[in-house]
Amino acid sequence: MSRYEPASIPSSEITPESLFLNRRAFMRNSAALAAGASLVSPASAGLQPDDDVTPEQIATSYNNFYEFGTDKGDPARYAHELTTEPWRVTVSGEAGKTGEFDFDDIIKGMTVEERIYRFRCVEAWSMVVPWMGIPLKNILQQFEPNGNARFVEFKTLLRPSEMRGQRSFFSGIEWPYVEGLRLDEAYHPLTIMVTGMYGKTLPNQNGAPWRLMVPWKYGFKSIKSIVSIRFTERQPRNTWNMLAPNEYGFYANVNPAVSHPRWSQASERRLPSTLFDPNTRPTLPFNGYADEVAGLYAGMDLAKYY
Ligand SMILES: Nc1nc2c(c(=O)[nH]1)N[C@H]1C(S)=C(S)[C@@H](COP(=O)(O)O)O[C@H]1N2
Numbered sequence: 001m002s003r004y005e006p007a008s009i010p011s012s013e014i015t016p017e018s019l020f021l022n023r024r025a026f027m028r029n030s031a032a033l034a035a036g037a038s039l040v041s042p043a044s045a046g047l048q049p050d051d052d053v054t055p056e057q058i059a060t061s062y063n064n065f066y067e068f069g070t071d072k073g074d075p076a077r078y079a080h081e082l083t084t085e086p087w088r089v090t091v092s093g094e095a096g097k098t099g100e101f102d103f104d105d106i107i108k109g110m111t112v113e114e115r116i117y118r119f120r121c122v123e124a125w126s127m128v129v130p131w132m133g134i135p136l137k138n139i140l141q142q143f144e145p146n147g148n149a150r151f152v153e154f155k156t157l158l159r160p161s162e163m164r165g166q167r168s169f170f171s172g173i174e175w176p177y178v179e180g181l182r183l184d185e186a187y188h189p190l191t192i193m194v195t196g197m198y199g200k201t202l203p204n205q206n207g208a209p210w211r212l213m214v215p216w217k218y219g220f221k222s223i224k225s226i227v228s229i230r231f232t233e234r235q236p237r238n239t240w241n242m243l244a245p246n247e248y249g250f251y252a253n254v255n256p257a258v259s260h261p262r263w264s265q266a267s268e269r270r271l272p273s274t275l276f277d278p279n280t281r282p283t284l285p286f287n288g289y290a291d292e293v294a295g296l297y298a299g300m301d302l303a304k305y306y
């Protein structure tokens with residue numbers, strides 16, 4: 001078996017590590033550990049022969065999470081200042097079951113799956129990460145969205161006392177960070193809510209206790225540390241579009257043909273990438289998931305909807 005195949009991270013390697021998590025994380029990750037049973041089918045669809053899994057050390061220390069600072073090392077340095085328990089989530093808008101819920105109650109009993117996805121930032125770096133998560137559709141449907149719900153909006157926690165980036169004006173971001181998806185994008189089987197990575201509980205710097213993952217979109221769509229889910233009739237706003245409307249759209253589907261004003265999107269540096277070995281490769285339309293998702297955008301001028 002080639003080391004490139006997803007089975008190169010077999011459940012047998014992932015599960016034992018999970019089993020030694022402390023009791024608290026164990027309770028929180030009960031779903032993930034039931035995953036000892038349910039981590040049966042690492043979904044690897046769309047992986048390319050040279051999609052080596054990125055070392056965990058890199059994926060957990062080279063981050064964008066402006067709530068903790070704008071330097072790539074800031075989230076790993078400061079995200080431990082965030083308390084993620086208890087974690088309350090507000091559900092509102094066009095749905096039958098709205099209100100405030102405990103995160104653990106929302107995911108209780110749900111099956112966590114391992115998904116190895118390419119992950120591509122607008123800044124033109126990319127990684128391959130073994131995420132652990134729950135299909136977003138399964139999470140959203142328990143709130144019984146009604147016929148008016150066409151989009152879903154997510155918000156990150158606003159807690160300047162524990163998120164030092166929110167105490168600084170440097171980023172120019174209007175907190176809290178917000179993102180959104182069309183409901184059919186949210187229901188797509190590739191779209192997951194991530195609760196872990198590399199077989200462990202999700203580290204704070206990667207968006208604990210849960211963050212979105214939409215593998216065919218640029219990284220900024222994958223909003224971290226979510227505390228609000230709102231079903232809407234109209235397209236929600238999203239942070240990067242508000243900050244620089246000419247640079248970031250709502251859809252943000254990975255598109256090598258449309259360049260960002262500062263970064264060509266034609267190629268990407270696969271981490272680890274160095275000056276001497278940039279490890280560059282062409283970027284694929286929809287980040288390589290075109291076969292799976294192109295149907296979502298039939299009839300849309302994709303360049304326009306960047
Ligand atoms: N709340 C919040 N979510 C966020 C961001 C952020 O600054 N704040 N950055 C986004 C960007 S630009 C990227 S590339 C990814 C990075 O995810 P990673 O650090 O797990 O690789 O998180 C996204 N989610």
Ligand SMILES: [Mo]
Pocket residue numbers: 064121122123218219220
């Ligand atoms: Mo990004």
